[in-house]
Every structure is written in C-alpha cells, then in structure tokens.
Amino acid sequence: MRRVLIWAPLGLFALVFALVASGLLAPADRAVKSAMVGKPVPQFTLPSLVPGKPAVSSAGFADGKVRLVNVFASWCVPCIAEAPQLMALKQQGVEIIGVATADKPEDMANFLRNAGDPFAAIGDDRIRKVQFALGSAGVPESFVIDGKGRITKQHIGYIGPQDMPEILAALAAAR
Amino acid sequence: MIAEGGLAALWIAAALALIQLVLAIGAAKSGADELMTAVRRIAVAQGALALLAFATLILLFVQSDMSVLLVATDSHSAKPLLYKIAGTWGNHEGSMLLWVTVLGVAGAGVAVFERRLDGKTLAATLGAQAVLALGFYAFLLMASNPFLRVDPAPADGQGLNPLLQDPGLAFHPPTLYLGYVGLSVAFSFAVGAMLTREVGPAFARAMRPWVLAAWIFLTIGITAGSYWAYYELGWGGWWFWDPVENASLMPWLAATALLHSVTVLATRDGLRAWTLMLAVVAFSMSMIGTFLVRSGILVSVHAFAVDPTRGTFILALLAIYIGGALALFGLRVGTVKQGSTFQLVSREGALVFNNLLLTVILGIVFIGTLYPLVAQAMGQQLSIGPPFFNKAAVPVTLALVVATMAGPMLKWRKDKWSALGAKMMLPLAAAVTALVLLLVMAPGTHWMPVGGLAAAAGLAVGSLVPLFGRNLRRTPLHVYGMVIAHLGVAVSISGMASDSAFKQERLAAVKVGETVRVGPFLAQLTEVRPTIGANWSALEATLRVVRDGGSGFELHPQQRYFNQPVTTTSEAAIATMADGQLYTVLGTGDAQGRWQLRLWWKPFVTFIWLGGFLIGLGGLLALIGRVLRERRADEDAA
Numbered sequence: 001m002r003r004v005l006i007w008a009p010l011g012l013f014a015l016v017f018a019l020v021a022s023g024l025l026a027p028a029d030r031a032v033k034s035a036m037v038g039k040p041v042p043q044f045t046l047p048s049l050v051p052g053k054p055a056v057s058s059a060g061f062a063d064g065k066v067r068l069v070n071v072f073a074s075w076c077v078p079c080i081a082e083a084p085q086l087m088a089l090k091q092q093g094v095e096i097i098g099v100a101t102a103d104k105p106e107d108m109a110n111f112l113r114n115a116g117d118p119f120a121a122i123g124d125d126r127i128r129k130v131q132f133a134l135g136s137a138g139v140p141e142s143f144v145i146d147g148k149g150r151i152t153k154q155h156i157g158y159i160g161p162q163d164m165p166e167i168l169a170a171l172a173a174a175r
Numbered sequence: 176m177i178a179e180g181g182l183a184a185l186w187i188a189a190a191l192a193l194i195q196l197v198l199a200i201g202a203a204k205s206g207a208d209e210l211m212t213a214v215r216r217i218a219v220a221q222g223a224l225a226l227l228a229f230a231t232l233i234l235l236f237v238q239s240d241m242s243v244l245l246v247a248t249d250s251h252s253a254k255p256l257l258y259k260i261a262g263t264w265g266n267h268e269g270s271m272l273l274w275v276t277v278l279g280v281a282g283a284g285v286a287v288f289e290r291r292l293d294g295k296t297l298a299a300t301l302g303a304q305a306v307l308a309l310g311f312y313a314f315l316l317m318a319s320n321p322f323l324r325v326d327p328a329p330a331d332g333q334g335l336n337p338l339l340q341d342p343g344l345a346f347h348p349p350t351l352y353l354g355y356v357g358l359s360v361a362f363s364f365a366v367g368a369m370l371t372r373e374v375g376p377a378f379a380r381a382m383r384p385w386v387l388a389a390w391i392f393l394t395i396g397i398t399a400g401s402y403w404a405y406y407e408l409g410w411g412g413w414w415f416w417d418p419v420e421n422a423s424l425m426p427w428l429a430a431t432a433l434l435h436s437v438t439v440l441a442t443r444d445g446l447r448a449w450t451l452m453l454a455v456v457a458f459s460m461s462m463i464g465t466f467l468v469r470s471g472i473l474v475s476v477h478a479f480a481v482d483p484t485r486g487t488f489i490l491a492l493l494a495i496y497i498g499g500a501l502a503l504f505g506l507r508v509g510t511v512k513q514g515s516t517f518q519l520v521s522r523e524g525a526l527v528f529n530n531l532l533l534t535v536i537l538g539i540v541f542i543g544t545l546y547p548l549v550a551q552a553m554g555q556q557l558s559i560g561p562p563f564f565n566k567a568a569v570p571v572t573l574a575l576v577v578a579t580m581a582g583p584m585l586k587w588r589k590d591k592w593s594a595l596g597a598k599m600m601l602p603l604a605a606a607v608t609a610l611v612l613l614l615v616m617a618p619g620t621h622w623m624p625v626g627g628l629a630a631a632a633g634l635a636v637g638s639l640v641p642l643f644g645r646n647l648r649r650t651p652l653h654v655y656g657m658v659i660a661h662l663g664v665a666v667s668i669s670g671m672a673s674d675s676a677f678k679q680e681r682l683a684a685v686k687v688g689e690t691v692r693v694g695p696f697l698a699q700l701t702e703v704r705p706t707i708g709a710n711w712s713a714l715e716a717t718l719r720v721v722r723d724g725g726s727g728f729e730l731h732p733q734q735r736y737f738n739q740p741v742t743t744t745s746e747a748a749i750a751t752m753a754d755g756q757l758y759t760v761l762g763t764g765d766a767q768g769r770w771q772l773r774l775w776w777k778p779f780v781t782f783i784w785l786g787g788f789l790i791g792l793g794g795l796l797a798l799i800g801r802v803l804r805e806r807r808a809d810e811d812a813a
Contacts, residue, residue: 009505010502014498017490017498024490
C-alpha cells in the first residue's frame with residue numbers, strides 16, 4: 001500500500017504528461033464526424049432564456065429554412081471569441097438558434113451586451129438535456145440544420161475566422 | 176554591442192551553472208569545505224550575471240534600440256518610460272529572462288544566507304538549483320533568445336498591447352514570478368534533502384523562510400493581478416477561472432499547504448514525506464502553469480503567442496524536472512525515517528485536515544483547467560466555466576475555513592474535543608448571528624454567498640481567539656502573522672461573498688443630461704468630450720454622481736483609442752468608498768447621441784483585495800518573526 005502511494009504521484013504525472021504531450025503534438029482535429037450528422041434533430045422544446053428572445057422548438061425546424069444551432073454559454077470564453085464570426089454569419093442572413101447550457105438570464109443578458117447578439121432565439125437548456133440529445137459534450141458547438149430539420153454538420157469547438165469558409169460551405173450545401 | 180553583451184552574460188551564466196552543478200556533486204559527496212565555498216561563490220556569480228543580462232534588456236527597451244527584434248516588436252519610442260521598462264517582461268522572451276533571473280538570484284540568495292543547513296544537503300540543494308537553471312538557460316538561448324538583432328532596423332517599434340500599458344503590469348508579473356520561481360528553492364531543498372536523506376526539523380526550519388517569502392510574493396501577485404484584471408478589463412469581474420489565473424492559483428494552493436506542513440515538520444518533526452511531496456508539487460505547479468501559459472495549448476483570455484516548438488521544449492523540461500523529482504521521491508522516501516506521530520484531535524490533526532482540503536481544491540482547479548485537454552484528446556474542444564469551479568471549490572473552501580478556525584486553537588500533539596468546543600463557542604456564535612441576520616434581512620440570497628459570509632464572520636472572530644489570554648506584548652511576531660493572515664482570509668471571503676450576493680448592475684443608453692440609478696446612486700451624464708494622452712486619444716464621459724443622502728462627486732470613464740497598434744479599450748472609472756465601489760464603464764455611442772453606460776454598485780468588493788494584502792502582510796510578519804527568532808537562537812548558541 002505504502003509503495004503504491006509513494007509511486008502514485010509519478011504515475012499521475014506520467015498520465016498528465018501524456019495528455020499534455022498529445023494535446024501539444026497533435027493539434028486539435030476539429031473535423032470530427034458526429035454520430036448525429038445525417039439524422040433529424042431530436043425533438044425538443046426549450047423555454048426562452050432572456051426576455052425579448054423567443055423560445056426554441058425543434059418542431060419548427062423542418063420549414064425549408066437552413067439554420068445554425070449554436071450550443072453555447074455566457075460563462076464560456078471561446079464563445080466570446082466566436083461571437084464576431086456568428087455576427088458575420090447573421091449579417092449574411094443565417095438564422096442562428098442559441099442553446100444556452102447551464103446558464104442564467106442575467107449572465108446571458110450580460111454576455112449578449114458584451115459579445116453581441118447574433119441569435120434569433122435562445123433556449124434555456126439549464127440541465128443540458130438538449131445539449132446531450134444533440135450529441136454535444138461541450139461548449140461551444142454548432143450544428144447546421146437543413147430545411148428538412150436534419151443535421152448536416154457538427155462543428156466542435158469555436159468558430160474562428162479560419163473556420164468560416166467551411167461553415168459557409170456547409171450552410172450553402174444544406175440549402 | 177549592448178545586446179551582445181547581454182547575450183554573452185547569459186552564456187557565461189549558463190556555463191557557470193554547469194560548473195556549479197559539477198562542483199556541487201563533488202561537495203555533496205565529499206562535504207569538502209573548499210568545494211562548498213566555491214559552489215557558493217559560483218552560485219552568486221551566476222545570479223549576478225543573469226541579473227546583468229536582464230538589466231541589459233531593460234536598458235535596450237529604455238533606449239528604444241529598434242535593431243533588437245524584441246524591442247522592435249514590443250515597444251515604441253512614443254511609449255511612456257514606465258511602460259518601456261514594463262515592456263521588457265510584457266512578452267515571451269523577456270518574461271522567460273525574468274524567470275531565469277529570479278531563478279539565479281534565488282540560488283544566489285540561498286548560497287549567501289543559508290548557514291543552518293548541513294553542508295552536504297546545501298550542496299545538493301545548490302546542485303539541484305543549478306540543474307533547474309541550466310534547463311531554462313538552454314530554453315532561453317536556443318528557443319527564446321531575447322537579444323536577437325533585426326537587420327535592417329525598423330524606424331520604430333510595433334507598440335505594446337494597450338491593455339498592458341498600465342501601472343499594474345509594471346509590478347504584477349515580476350511579483351508573481353518572484354513567487355513562482357521562489358518556490359524553486361523549496362523544490363531544490365526537497366531534492367537536496369531526498370538525496371542526503373536529511374529530512375527533519377532543521378531542514379524544515381531552513382526551508383521555511385524561503386517558502387514564506389515565495390508565498391508572500393505569490394499572494395500579493397495574485398491579489399494585484401486580480402485587481403488589475405478587475406479595473407483594466409472593464410468587465411466588472413475579479414476572477415474568471417481562466418487557465419492563466421488558475422496557473423497562478425495552483426502553486427499558491429500548494430505553497431499554502433506546504434507552509435502549514437513545514438511548520439508541523441519544524442515544530443513536531445511530523446509529515447516528513449508529505450512535506451517533501453508538497454515542496455516538489457508547489458514548484459511543479461509553477462512550471463506547469465508557465466508551460467500552460469506559454470505553450471498556448473489552452474484557450475485563454477490572456478492571448479499569448481502560440482509556439483509549439485517552445486511548448487515542446489518546456490514540456491521536455493517539465494518531464495525531466497518533475498518526473499525526476501517524483502522518481503527520486505519514489506526511490507528515497509521509503510528510506511526516510513517516519514517522523515513523530517500525533518493524535519487526531521491536535522494542532523497537527525487540524526493542519527493535516529487543512530492540507531487535505533487545500534489539496535482537494537488544488538485537484539479541482541487542476542482537473543478543471545486540464546479537462547479541456549482531456550476532451551481534446553478525445554476529439555473535442557470545450558471550455559469549463561465558473562459553474563464547475565464554484566460548485567466544486569466553494570463547499571470545500573467553507574470546510575477549509577472551519578479547519579482554519581480550529582487549527583490555531585488546538586494544542587500540539589494531543590488535545591480534547593471539549594477544549595476545542597469551548598474555544599469555538601464565540602466564533603460559532605458570530606457565524607450563526609451572521610447567518611440569521613442574512614436570512615432575515617436578505618432572504619432568497621444564494622446559499623454560497625450566505626455560507627461564505629457566515630463562515631467569514633466565524634473566521635474573523637475565530638482568528639483572534641489565539642490572542643485571548645496571551646500577554647500581547649510577549650506574543651511572538653509570527654503568531655501575529657498567523658492571526659492577521661487568517662483574518663485576511665475572512666476579510667477576503669466576505670468581500671467575494673458580498674460582491675456576488677449584493678452587487679447591482681445597470682446598463683443604460685443615455686443622452687447627455689439624462690440620469691440613471693444604480694443601487695443608492697444617481698448618476699447624471701453631463702458631458703462626453705474628446706481628450707488626449709501620451710499615445711492615445713479618448714472619449715471621456717463626465718458622470719455627476721450623487722449618493723442618497725450624501726454629497727456628489729464626478730467620475731470620468733473613457734473609451735481609449737491607441738494608434739500603436741490601433742486598439743480601443745474601456746478605461747473604467749471607479750469610486751472607492753468605505754463600503755464598496757461604484758464601477759462605471761463608457762460604451763459606444765449611437766447616431767442619436769445616446770451613450771451606452773454600464774454601472775455597477777459593488778458593496779464591500781474592496782475587501783477581496785484588502786484581505787489578500789492582509790494575508791500577505793501576515794506572511795511578512797511571520798517571516799520577519801521567524802528569521803529574527805532563528806538569528807537570536809543562533810546568537811544564543813554561539
């Protein structure tokens with residue numbers, strides 16, 4: 001028992017080292033194929049998180065319009081970094097639906113004021129039910145939904161300026 | 176020529192570190208006095224040369240020598256002198272040179288001042304310090320040369336991030352680095368003691384002042400950094416659980432645990448292996464923190480340049496140093512004799528409890544900080560936010576407060592529950608009173624701040640209990656240090672809880688002449704006019720603020736525009752009162768002449784940093800008290 005305890009710190013460090021090394025040497029591969037791609041959006045309805053923003057219901061997704069569902073949170077730093085890109089998408093006429101995970105109305109209102117507000121609607125996914133139903137484990141993540149209500153692309157991580165061509169292509173392909 | 180002189184100083188310092196290592200091995204084996212003297216002198220010379228190199232870089236920045244690449248990319252001739260100097264460490268190469276300089280100077284400090292430790296352990300310690308220095312010299316000279324020239328030299332520099340043009344930057348990073356790298360001494364002491372197997376009260380007493388000093392700098396650095404982020408970022412927040420902040424918190428948590436366990440080792444000769452472990456962990460956390468910050472592998476609001484080559488280099492150093500020290504721990508600690516034992520209800524017991532809780536918090540912060548990497552290894556990119564950290568860390572911190580209250584009331588070795596119970600009555604009464612008051616006067620407040628305020632009230636009273644029944648004049652300085660530091664914890668927690676429970680925020684778009692209310696304040700926007708500074712221009716608002724039933728004052732928040740490089744920043748205007756701060760930010764204006772204003776009323780928010788500085792002051796008193804006492808003991812012995 002004592003021997004195990006004595007060597008445990010080194011073992012733990014080896015684990016952390018392997019983890020960090022893999023993170024450093026293999027840059028994030030963001031083109032992960034999602035199990036949800038090609039499938040219809042799971043049925044869900046979320047109440048509105050902030051006053052003045054409509055609630056979200058997936059029933060309305062099959063109306064012929066292409067949408068971007070953005071799973072995000074006011075407490076997430078990469079979400080602030082991707083806000084300018086979402087604003088650009090909005091200006092190009094993309095309807096962006098926000099799914100706010102584990103968030104509070106006041107915090108979200110703050111976030112929208114500081115980072116900008118590209119969202120047509122923001123659903124309150126306080127217990128992360130919809131996030132998990134979408135097959136998303138973290139924030140931010142974005143899903144392209146085609147006019148039939150099917151997921152055609154899952155983008156894991158924040159949408160940086162370098163990701164914009166890919167997102168725009170996916171949105172165009174979904175039309 | 177000056178730049179080449181600095182580079183030469185670095186190379187010579189690196190060579191001296193190598194000689195220091197070789198001689199230290201000899202001295203640790205033979206214990207020969209002449210060798211030991213040589214090691215001491217070389218350590219001093221090495222530290223002096225590192226300092227010279229750093230001073231050279233500062234000179235280059237002050238002179239705005241644009242033929243030096245680093246100066247050209249990070250400075251500008253139009254920058255105020257203070258920020259030219261601060262610019263020296265406001266970049267990767269300069270901050271790494273500062274790191275190495277502190278490492279060298281700390282080693283020199285040990286060589287000059289450490290007289291109590293037995294010769295072989297001291298030699299091993301200085302040898303370990305030389306190994307640390309060598310790796311970072313190599314990193315600097317091979318992957319981060321700060322003295323690189325650029326040809327042709329540009330006409331002027333590319334400026335410095337305007338967020339960093341703030342007096343806060345002049346002092347915050349160097350203070351933190353003194354803390355981070357100061358912990359290297361504890362690390363080297365632990366490695367030295369493991370090599371010679373001399374782990375006992377003498378070793379602990381020798382190590383304690385170094386740990387204390389590094390810990391004081393860390394405490395002040397974190398406190399100042401938090402305040403800097405608070406007023407400079409203009410977000411009204413004071414802690415964001417950002418990876419870079421966590422990188423400074425983790426060594427602090429480990430050093431705080433170490434500070435308490437080293438006292439057990441010094442006073443009662445207990446917790447030998449655990450203290451060694453903490454000494455290794457504390458500096459390891461400093462290095463991991465630096466690595467996380469410098470490699471850019473975690474997404475952070477502190478945008479540092481991402482460079483995988485440098486990341487790989489530091490990672491290799493981490494593997495060698497941390498892996499090596501932990502392997503040495505595994506090999507040697509089994510042969511370190513068990514120290515003395517103690518009962519569960521005793522000062523030692525409370526300190527062990529305190530150490531466990533601090534370690535749990537450290538674990539929470541560590542996991543939360545690194546979890547995005549785990550996710551990335553599994554193919555995902557995500558961020559863990561304050562909800563996780565707060566939910567996980569706050570309850571443990573509340574338990575820690577109880578341990579902090581109880582510890583100083585207990586006797587060493589063995590005490591009785593009943594004795595503890597009697598002493599806990601008064602603080603408990605204070606906590607319950609605070610709890611009842613809050614529940615009656617502010618029902619519906621979240622349990623975290625309520626718990627925090629109640630615990631802070633208890634600890635504020637409890638921290639003074641150790642002074643009861645003592646002759647205050649004869650009470651040793653380090654006891655006052657402890658009392659003040661623990662009181663500081665209570666003050667800081669009460670500020671955090673008060674801000675999160677009672678802050679009021681108001682956002683409004685107002686025209687000149689209109690008035691907005693936040694908390695007990697009425698603020699009128701009387702004017703927005705352009706103003707100009709050394710290297711920026713700004714729009715400055717005048718807010719005439721009246722507090723209910725009080726007199727008026729003016730605040731001037733600004734939107735600043737920097738030309739080099741072109742950036743806009745919000746300069747918050749803050750009014751500090753005895754019971755809190757009014758924090759105002761000027762946002763953008765619209766075509767109709769409306770200006771966006773953000774106002775916060777933050778009751779007792781200043782207590783957060785007041786408490787932080789009290790903790791540091793307590794540490795300083797303890798350090799002075801301990802050093803004086805040791806010196807007196809030495810004189811008595813002589």
